[in-house]
Amino acid sequence: MISNRAENLSESQTLKISGRAKQLAREGVSVISLSAGEPDFKTPAHICNAAIEAITDGFHGYTMNTGMPELREAVVNKLKRDNDLTYSADEIVLSNGAKQSIGFSLLATINLGDEVLIPAPYWVSYPEMVKMAQGTPVPIRTSFADQFKMTAEQLREHITPNTKALILCSPSNPTGTCYTLKELKEIANVLREYPDILIFSDEIYEYIVFNGEHVSILNAAPDLQDRTVVINGFSKGFAMTGWRLGYAAGPKAIISALAKIQSQETSAPSSISQKAGIAAYTGSMAPVSRMRDSFLERRNYMVKALNEIDGVDCFTPSGAFYLFPDIRAFLGKSTPSGSTIKTSTDLCLYLLEDHGVAAVPGDAFGEPGGLRISYASSMEQLKEAIQRLSNGFNALT
Template structure:
């Protein structure tokens, strides 16, 4: 039977593919160092696990409202007010099965065939694919590495057409870890207001910042921008709850209502127990991310220095998330491989180090490394990469 056209153009996730290959090699007994995973290597804080267990024991194991339980939506509203100085009512918030599902549902209710969405590159691998699934057209705008992988207002303006409907802003970014400043977001916001574009603000890494810079939500700059922004976030990264699958979107009521209606016919509701776990996370005055940030900062400093010592590798230092996105173009050239993808494959096969090729993020000269593993393994990985480059140099 022939498959639907909408799935024929999908590109498999490069991050999941490399992770699967690394796990296969590990299962075969190989000493693999996997730097591809996009999740913290910390367990979910105990008080959150306890809240989930208590909810299960108390019988909160049934269907919930499609848009999330009221208590969690209220807690998210308080979080947005506390952390981002944003005021939302509960009918402007939807709880989703992870932030990825929030994005998917948003594009489904927003886009008609041919509508364009501006996707800055490097981009998270699922952005263009989700736009295509909604029959929209991803318009990739390549940021310059010299501008820390951030698009300029001039690039944004030049990319807008009569069919442009939205632009995606991801700060801090996956895969680069770079952040937009208040000034940069103000200028981007002015252009979006001028052209009446919806801003999709993916803020999933907002709590994982390792400098004195403050995270800025573009929705918080002005009331006008808030009315044209959908903020997407969740507990996956900041509370190390990737498997719990709880995200949310906050935005204009009509958009949130449409997303809720669609969710009622797709997922029914986010997992009940996970919602109570997220409720505990957002209701607590504890900051479980402090230890995680301290550890990630140490790993970032160490790995960034080691990567820049490898022949043919240059790496800018990010401010957030838990990724490095080094340029390996010269290393690939010196080692005689035809592409970064081939270089990454050979590295995994020979040295058993799993990286994600930058082609999946729209930047084929780079690779993404996650430093969500121990510092000892990061040092060992850098040593193996260096050995691989040196041994292959012609």
């Protein structure tokens, strides 16, 4: 009854953990969730007002499959203004979230047996999306010592005659790490040797960068634009997760293929969300800066507090709102009830069930020695979470 495609997919561990946390909360258990990749801020007022105006004005119908021309032009202007990248409107497709843009990009380009390189730790959906496109995900495991950045040498070592694409995410989910211009240039030098390899650059966290400005792979290597698809959206920087609005920018051939798939699967995103998107890209960026400043304060607090817990080692990431501490010191230890912590999943379930803190195991991201902590919560909650985490870790023997 069930297709092989569905049977072969894994459930999203981030949604699984956050779902269990919500269930416990409904049962009356005090739970602090550090698992969801969602800003805790409200969408800025001027964006909401644009949506309200669209509803009041009766802007209720379908838009073009690729999205409103006005919003695609706003994306073109934004890419030039913020990223120094030049595109035309017919090289942009708006979608129901950046997640859809990534998935449809892979469906548009990957065939049976094609290998897609994915630096690990990776966002949980990348390998599963590759599988849905009948490709083969090839993780490139990085190290805590290198802040989980893939080196040019590691990239070269994993390229085979079957390699079709590379997925790059900077700032990274789940680690928060950001590639520098120099590092991206070194990666680009390898990619130039293999002109048939496509690049999917996920830049959804670009507005949450703490050290300087966001750097795209195309800033390091503009000559790779003819085989690069830039994925972005509104959910993280503008706190618009539920609005479901993202986009892909890339070569016309790929964008046209993506649009064809979208026309059969979903059509364009919500007309109301698109009006909100125009306001986001043409209005004040002050709310984005304020949210970033709050994330910076939280990051600094959490890194310091985690490193004060015996056995936890946490580097300071440059972007996003995640930490990915090294928890290998706790693997093999026992809980007060006598259970053994064999994996990061065991550790997260213990912290959730016994101490009311939800984090996501590194196992889900291809890195068993860590776990992902989101600090997209209030300082009050984060301080309570640190106390609970400290109690939980210290109780292991």
